[in-house]
Amino acid sequence: MPPSVWLRPERAAVGRPARRSRAEITAAAVAVADRDGAEAVSMRRVAAELGTGAGTLYRYVETRDELLDLMADHVAGEYAFAAPTGDWLDDLVDVGLQARGIHRRHPWLAERVLTAPGTGPHGADLVEHHLAVLADHPADDAAKLVALGVLSALVATFARAEHAGRDLERNAEYMAHVAAAGTHPHISALDAPPPDPAHDPLPGVLRGVLTGLLPTGSGS
Incomplete structure (x- = not known):
């Protein structure tokens, strides 16, 4: 190689x-x-x-x-890393939201992140910032690096879904048809409100995933 x-x-x-x-x-x-x-x-x-x-x-x-x-790696230079605030979760959610902005500016990036991720100088800066934010967290180093990988992949997946918005609308239309038909009772029983265009689900999803990957009470 x-x-x-x-x-x-x-x-x-x-x-x-x-x-x-x-x-x-x-x-x-x-x-x-x-x-x-x-x-x-x-x-x-x-x-x-x-x-x-x-x-x-x-x-x-x-x-x-x-x-x-x-x-x-070039577009990873668009991150603006502030000093850690002491609130690791807020800081990592900020990284995730910055990543989404980069993906929105460069729609081709998500596929690269998901299929052939690599690390160059700006990628190393991202890893360093991530570890600095988590310096006092009780998780071990492997768990911290896994969390960064999951964070990057999750944001890339969200970004790719945004770019494919028309496909998502078509899928939602079919699922509504399935629910109305009653042939899949668990789907029909779902009590989900219609999506609110003003609501941004990403911060909440990031918080849920990161706290699951990096629990603070277990010492691991």
Whole structure:
């Protein structure tokens, strides 16, 4: 397996002097993905965005997959980490809500987080902040890292569901039909109020999941 892209020199050691940077290439790739989706990201397309040839990019990034890793870490730089407040749950919910904002600005990101998560410099900053927030929590290190993984995946799942809002409406329509038909008595017996568009369920879901993963009374 080749070393992480962040553990290799910025560009190949041979060839003409550098005229680009990985940061510049990554920003161009993010712009393509934000506009047209991750499937539009290719060396050729990003090179066109920069006004250069695709071969030039391979001197900085070896594969498209590396480029996607760079893109995901690049947008993780949009977090604004404040000093821990002493209320670990509020601080982690804030991280989750910031993550949702990043996903909303970059709709392609959720699929990457859920299928091929990676860690680069900005990802390491996120891990460090998460551990700083939980520095006095009695959970062990493994549980703290699991909580971060679950938090990231949960927010990505919420974000992907938001992007697929039309599909969710179609599913809700069919479930209403099933409930009215009476063929599934437990579904028919559900007493759920209609969704309130003004209500944001994510903070409550994050609180419930995080307190389940990181109980403060068990010492673990």
